[in-house]
Amino acid sequence: MSRLTIAMHHVRAALSGAQRLGIDTVPLLQTARIPPLLLGDDRARVAPEQFTRLVKALHRATDDEFLGLGPEPSRRGTFAMMCHACLGCPDLGSALDRAARFYRLFPGGPEMAVETLPAPAGDGAPAVFSVRTDLRPYDEGNFLSECILIIWHRLSSWLIGRRIPLRWAHFAYPAPAHAHEYDVLFGCPVHFGAGRTAAGWDAHWLAAPVVRDEGALAAMLRRAPADLLSRREYGTTVAEQVRRTLVQALRTAAPARLPEVGEVAARLAVSPATLRRRLQAEGTSYQRLKDAVRRDAAITSLVAGHEPIAELAARIGFSEDTAFHRAFRRWTGTTPGAYRLSGAAAERTDHPAPGDRPARHETPGQPS
Template sequence: MRTVEEPGIRTWDFPRGIASIAVMAGCAADHGVSTDRILAGTGLTSAALSDPDLQVPGAIELVVVRNLVRELADVPALGVEVGRRYRISTFGIFGYACITSPTLREAISLALRYYQLGYGFCTPVVEFDEGTVLARIHHDLVPADVARFLVERDIVAMHRVMGDLLGHEFAVSRIELDFAAHEGADRLSEVLGATPLFGRPQTVFALDPAILGQSLPQANAQTWSLCVAQCADLVQRRTARTGITAQVRKLILPGGDSTGIPAPPTIEQVARELGTSPRTLRRRLAEAGTGYRALVDEVRCTLAEEMLSGTPLSVDDIAIRLGYAEATPFIHAFKRWTGTTPSAYRRKRAGSARP
């Protein structure tokens, strides 16, 4: 059965930690470029790069990207070099949630769910089908002057992190890029293990589906659940439901009780209620560090938790009331949202309610 998973947010302009900027500053330093030159125009100091709690807008990282590309314009395959420097530890608690996931498939789903806790500029949409796993890399919102660098950086970083999760290097089965071949293309082939096809209609890479179900060497159910909960809390704090997000969430929430939940409104319907256009609404949500799909998922998660803890409805009934055709996709979604299954969540809540 073909399934498609994508990030809850479809923009690069979201608040992010400082670790990615530190990675690029380290690359620049290795090439003899000072940190001050890489941070020019950001308002950041070199001391800020060691602050684990510092958050910066995506636009600030973009300034650093442009500084790096300008300063190291003569370095071949710069995107590949920088991408190789990202490790699972670069992503903090988000990275630990991924590395303790049961399988690579679960880790990919988790990474897409909490994409805004990373440092990506490109948007990966992953298609799972029988016999193939295809990641389509969308970069239509990435500024053209740094698009090639960021596409190569993000793809190689994804590949590097997946290698960390598996505990070994692996080759992609196919890589296609929608830009022309360039000096340093051999390095891309060497790192990814497949010869890139340039000048293609879109940028995609494919994985061997056999690796998806492999147990990850550091999988730990208890640690995973704890890390997923912390990721959810971090996203919640970063995107406090005020302003436009509060207005949208209110419109998504159904009226009445939870026994007859209507399908969530489309973004076009919500935009109309707010007297704006879908494009403007998407932009305003992106500025608030979230997206429409992320808010719909958040509401569904809240309703699911309420029904699991406050009603005798079966998991199948809850799935149908939330708009799912059957229980399986709901169970998979709930596990991405909370790090546990609906049944396990209900048992835990029932246990905590006992005197």
């Protein structure tokens, strides 16, 4: 399935800690094959693989798994050892308790907690995972707290081998300009200006057995952080079911043709009006999903750099190249050709030709 791309806001936020440490971030972007010029455009997005390369480069440059964003650095390998400690637990509740106690061993590390609240009338008891440390005084501390919340939710689902649906997510700060991204990231109602940053789910998940082993952990860590930060789709929401239908259509239709809303509604055994209403309740629409599927497929192809742009346009359902170019500029702020060329230039800079000697950037705190 086509994977969800990542907004430029998250790229800028991830870089801010390194910038504060005086590290030249241009070589890091080049290592990730992210064109530096894209940083200034809020519409631009990157593929999960690009973001993974960037975060790994930032880990090396800052020697900090929190990317220089928190009150104290977290040495590389800390998260992996915490995951190893969780594998020996019988159920998710004890694994999360052990993980929270593990991080409390390190001075200055974010304090996290899991608690079960009393059940509301006629409803099951909620479990709440919260970030107790106030990270707002730090540059992009909000981004760090969001990452902690996202990663621990994804890690919990990974440990038990099942997606844990979130009831809600609360954030202890006002709604940012990119608030619309939160629906995709968390897949639940979100609320800003809350008393703490936390997420809630049904408490019965805490009794679910841990099913992962050392081999599965090694594979997950190789793909991190993309698999943890980029929301995996399980087909449990209407939007996910529609997106999956659209992605499958791109893969199988010849010539490529995305189904109309009535066709998708028929596949889901609902009326078009009901489908539109349910998508609206989830904060999206059929056209937004259709654009997102095309956009993500285009970015993924352009990052790979092998498919001719004319063939790409036809494959994702555009009858004319000019229409594809207009749509891509609307989605990302640049043209497909410029996106591919700037990414290729970043790759050439990261991997110079024989005899070329790139300028060495001496930066404080950057490992040699």
